[in-house]
Amino acid sequence: MKTNRILFALLGCALLVALQGCRLTSHSLGKPAPGKPSGSAEMERLIDQPGPAELESIVSADWSVSLDGLLNLDSAEAISAGVKNREEPIQVYAHLLKHPQHGNFIIDTGVSQKLVDDPGKEGFNWLVQQAMHLDRLHMRESTGEILQRVDHRLAGVFFTHLHADHISGLPDIANDVPLYIGALESTDSSFKNLFVRGLTDQLLQGKQPLQEWHFQADPQHNFEGIVDVFEDGSVFAISVPGHTPGSTAFLIRTTHGPVLLTGDACITRWGWDHTVEPGAFTADHERNLENLKRMKELVSRHPQIEVRLGHQH
Numbered sequence: 570m571k572t573n574r575i576l577f578a579l580l581g582c583a584l585l586v587a588l589q590g591c592r593l594t595s596h597s598l599g600k601p602a603p604g605k606p607s608g609s610a611e612m613e614r615l616i617d618q619p620g621p622a623e624l625e626s627i628v629s630a631d632w633s634v635s636l637d638g639l640l641n642l643d644s645a646e647a648i649s650a651g652v653k654n655r656e657e658p659i660q661v662y663a664h665l666l667k668h669p670q671h672g673n674f675i676i677d678t679g680v681s682q683k684l685v686d687d688p689g690k691e692g693f694n695w696l697v698q699q700a701m702h703l704d705r706l707h708m709r710e711s712t713g714e715i716l717q718r719v720d721h722r723l724a725g726v727f728f729t730h731l732h733a734d735h736i737s738g739l740p741d742i743a744n745d746v747p748l749y750i751g752a753l754e755s756t757d758s759s760f761k762n763l764f765v766r767g768l769t770d771q772l773l774q775g776k777q778p779l780q781e782w783h784f785q786a787d788p789q790h791n792f793e794g795i796v797d798v799f800e801d802g803s804v805f806a807i808s809v810p811g812h813t814p815g816s817t818a819f820l821i822r823t824t825h826g827p828v829l830l831t832g833d834a835c836i837t838r839w840g841w842d843h844t845v846e847p848g849a850f851t852a853d854h855e856r857n858l859e860n861l862k863r864m865k866e867l868v869s870r871h872p873q874i875e876v877r878l879g880h881q882h
């Protein structure tokens with residue numbers, strides 16, 4: 570009888586942990602990321618003037634996944650357009666940002682060749698490999714090859730979020746490179762984190778502590794928060810939670826004009842054109858959709874912005 574009671578108590582505890590979920594990673598948080606809180610008025614005053622940054626978006630790998638993960642097929646727009654689930658071709662990008670004073674940064678990381686050669690060693694167990702369909706991933710340019718363009722001199726990594734396909738280049742990034750994320754991205758608890766915590770921990774092992782952007786309320790209420798990353802109005806981190814708790818977009822004033830990197834707040838071209846948020850991989854649909862609308866309104870106020878989506882041109 571006593572053994573049964575202990576067994577039930579243990580099962581109860583395990584169930585509680587499973588229901589409450591866990592943090593995405595046990596990797597430590599460091600001091601806040603640099604930059605100063607800004608607002609949409611300040612950002613939009615500058616947007617249409619060319620800036621000092623150079624930005625190159627590179628396809629690291631071609632991939633295909635189920636469309637219902639990339640696009641909310643239960644949305645009224647998708648239903649009325651008759652969009653059916655299918656295998657959808659996408660790309661995994663790395664964005665190389667060069668700032669004349671502050672150095673080279675990579676926004677999301679592409680894919681390391683090490684991960685393709687031996688996914689198990691990089692923390693992707695069999696179950697994750699099957700769920701992610703790593704067999705459908707075809708390398709174009711590994712993170713290591715991409716970093717050769719800047720002689721591997723990297724001043725930091727900006728993450729749009731920490732899903733596996735955005736941190737899969739970490740094995741090629743030196744351990745002393747600072748890592749920047751949105752608030753709550755690594756600390757929010759979720760049941761889904763149970764499946765990916767192992768690989769997230771392993772990819773971050775030995776790396777610098779994660780540094781969160783210090784977002785404050787946008788005085789104009791157009792966004793949840795904006796940070797002027799280098800305090801010179803060249804790069805803005807924009808808080809767009811929903812797909813993940815700390816999803817972050819970036820507005821970059823390049824020498825060729827403004828570019829908006831949406832991250833996976835919008836993954837597909839169809840989703841952008843029809844204002845439909847991503848699908849099954851999304852934590853909070855309502856908030857994601859709200860932030861997608863905010864980005865589309867920004868672009869309608871400044872049509873010269875070039876929009877680069879999470880996984881499609």
Ligand SMILES: [Zn+2]
Nearest residue numbers: 732734833879
């Ligand atoms: Zn993604």
